Structure formats: C-alpha cells, structure tokens
Amino acid sequence: GENVEQHPSTLSVQEGDSAVIKCTYSDSASNYFPWYKQELGKGPQLIIDIRSNVGEKKDQRIAVTLNKTAKHFSLHITETQPEDSAVYFCAASRLSGGSYIPTFGRGTSLIVHP
Amino acid sequence: KAGVTQTPRYLIKTRGQQVTLSCSPISGHRSVSWYQQTPGQGLQFLFEYFSETQRNKGNFPGRFSGRQFSNSRSEMNVSTLELGDSALYLCASSLSQGPSEQYFGPGTRLTVT
Numbered sequence: 001g002e003n004v005e006q007h008p009s010t011l012s013v014q015e016g017d018s019a020v021i022k023c024t025y026s027d028s029a030s031n032y033f034p035w036y037k038q039e040l041g042k043g044p045q046l047i048i049d050i051r052s053n054v055g056e057k058k059d060q061r062i063a064v065t066l067n068k069t070a071k072h073f074s075l076h077i078t079e080t081q082p083e084d085s086a087v088y089f090c091a092a093s094r095l096s097g098g099s100y101i102p103t104f105g106r107g108t109s110l111i112v113h114p
Numbered sequence: 115k116a117g118v119t120q121t122p123r124y125l126i127k128t129r130g131q132q133v134t135l136s137c138s139p140i141s142g143h144r145s146v147s148w149y150q151q152t153p154g155q156g157l158q159f160l161f162e163y164f165s166e167t168q169r170n171k172g173n174f175p176g177r178f179s180g181r182q183f184s185n186s187r188s189e190m191n192v193s194t195l196e197l198g199d200s201a202l203y204l205c206a207s208s209l210s211q212g213p214s215e216q217y218f219g220p221g222t223r224l225t226v227t
Contacts, residue, residue, distance in 0.1 A: 001173075034216075043118070043204050043218030044157070089157060097162075097169040099145060102216075104157040 002027040004092050006105025014113050019080050021108045023090035024072040030092035032100050033066060033073050038087045038107075047088075048075070080112045116140065118207050118219035126225045132193040135222045139186050139207030146188040147216065148180060151202040160203075163188055192224075200226045 003026040013019050023033075031052035036044035050057045050064045050073065057064050061080075066073040073092075077084060087109050091102035119138045127133050139146050148160040159172040163182035180190040186207070192199055202223050206216040 036218075041220070043206070043220050045218065046215045049215070099147075099162055099164065099169055101147075101159055101162065101170050101172075103159070106156045 002030060002092055002094065002103040004090060004103050004105045006090050006108060008108060009106065010109045010111070012111045012113065013080055015080060015082060017080055019077045019084070019110055019112075021075045021088055021090065021110075022072060023074070023092070023105050024070075025092035025103075026071065027092065027094060027103075028068075028071065029094045030103075031095070032093040033064070034091050034093065034102065035064060035075050036089045036091070038089065040086075044089060077110075080110075082112050082114050085110055085112045118205055118217050120203075120205050120219040120222050122222060123220065124223045124225075126227060127195050128227055129195055129197060131195050132191060133195060133224060134189055134191045135203055135205075135224070137188045137190075137205030137207075137219060139188070139205075140217055143207035143209050143217070144186055145208045145210070146182055146186060147206045147208075148188070148190050149204040149206065150174070151204055151221070152200075157204075160190065195226045197226050200224060 006023045034049040037047045038044040061078045063076040087107045090105040093100040093102040121136045145164045147162040151157045162170040166182045177193045182188045202221040204221045206218045208216045
C-alpha cells in the first residue's frame with residue numbers, strides 16, 4: 001500500500017519567516033495531494049491541494065510543489081503569522097472504487113513565535 | 115451552510131462494550147468517510163460510503179463497521195471495544211466522487227477504560 005513520509009515533525013519559526021514541510025510517497029498511482037491544517041479541538045481543514053498534472057499551485061501565502069518523478073511534494077508558507085500555528089498533514093490519494101482515498105503523513109506541528 | 119456534525123463529541127466506554135458514533139454530512143454531500151486519529155498511528159482511513167454503499171474499506175478489523183442512510187447521514191459502530199480503540203474518530207463529507215474537497219467534522223473523542 002501507499003506510504004507517506006512527512007518531515008519535519010516539529011517546526012518552530014519566527015513570525016514573518018517562511019516555513020517548508022516536505023512529504024514523500026511511494027505509490028506512483030497516487031495522483032491527488034491535499035494538505036490539511038488541524039487546530040486544537042477541530043477536525044482537519046483543507047488548505048490547498050494539487051493534482052499530478054500540475055507542478056505548482058499557489059494561494060496567497062501558501063504554495064505547494066509536486067515532483068512526480070521523485071515522488072515528493074512540499075508545502076510552503078510565507079510571511080508566517082501566529083495564527084498559522086497548527087498541525088499540518090499531507091496526504092497522497094489514489095482512485096479506488098470510484099473515490100480518492102488518502103494516505104496521510106504523520107503531521108508537522110508548526111509553531112510561529114510572535 | 116451548516117458544517118459536518120458529529121455526535122457525541124466525547125464518549126467514555128469500558129472494554130468489551132460497543133459504541134455507535136453518528137455523522138451528519140453537509141447538505142447535498144453524498145460521500146461520507148470515517149477516519150481514526152491516534153498519537154501512535156496518526157490519521158487512518160476506516161471506510162467510505164457513497165449513496166448508502168460502502169465503496170472502500172481501510173485495514174481495520176471487522177469489529178469496525180458502518181452504514182449510511184438515504185439522507186446521507188452515517189453511523190459507525192465498534193463492537194467489543196479494546197483499550198487501543200481510544201482515539202478521535204473523524205467523519206468527512208464531500209460533494210462528489212472525484213478528488214473534491216473533504217470537509218471534516220470536529221470528531222468524537224472515544225476513551226476506552
């Protein structure tokens with residue numbers, strides 16, 4: 001089955017700095033890669049996603065890059081703010097039974113110091 | 115538009131008991147997925163329902179089961195609870211079958227003593 005490695009497990013930055021979280025996956029059939037932000041006491045929330053036919057996608061301060069050949073994808077957050085502090089999960093999804101089923105990374109706890 | 119709701123939010127059960135958790139998806143969403151989140155194993159896929167049919171199942175024992183009703187509401191059941199079943203159980207709904215955005219509920223925190 002799919003295996004997703006996520007690094008680092010903890011990331012501490014100063015407000016205004018950039019943060020980068022990296023993930024690798026093993027199944028070349030995975031073709032949809034969402035990123036989720038989970039705040040304490042809440043369920044994960046999709047913040048950005050990318051499909052395998054796209055190499056990069058940006059949404060304001062957040063960007064995701066995908067390298068299909070190397071099987072890795074990364075989340076970039078620029079100009080970090082204290083409210084960005086949360087746990088971030090990457091996922092690699094493949095089509096199964098008509099749906100895209102995700103395999104998640106273990107999460108990165110991002111701490112943004114004011 | 116109301117988000118995904120899960121009931122109850124917190125639950126304490128004893129080993130050997132069974133439990134039923136409920137999920138109401140966003141209105142109009144027909145796909146409902148369930149996930150287990152633990153510090154040790156992370157976020158793991160349990161199963162997914164679409165139009166009352168289970169389309170996918172994760173690698174969990176048969177003690178974990180679920181169903182979906184005609185109004186898309188879903189329930190999951192865990193029988194013969196074990197200490198290791200203590201976890202946050204998350205439900206997510208999405209509009210269609212494709213790689214569309216999944217909206218997660220706040221989860222049900224299950225503690226097995």
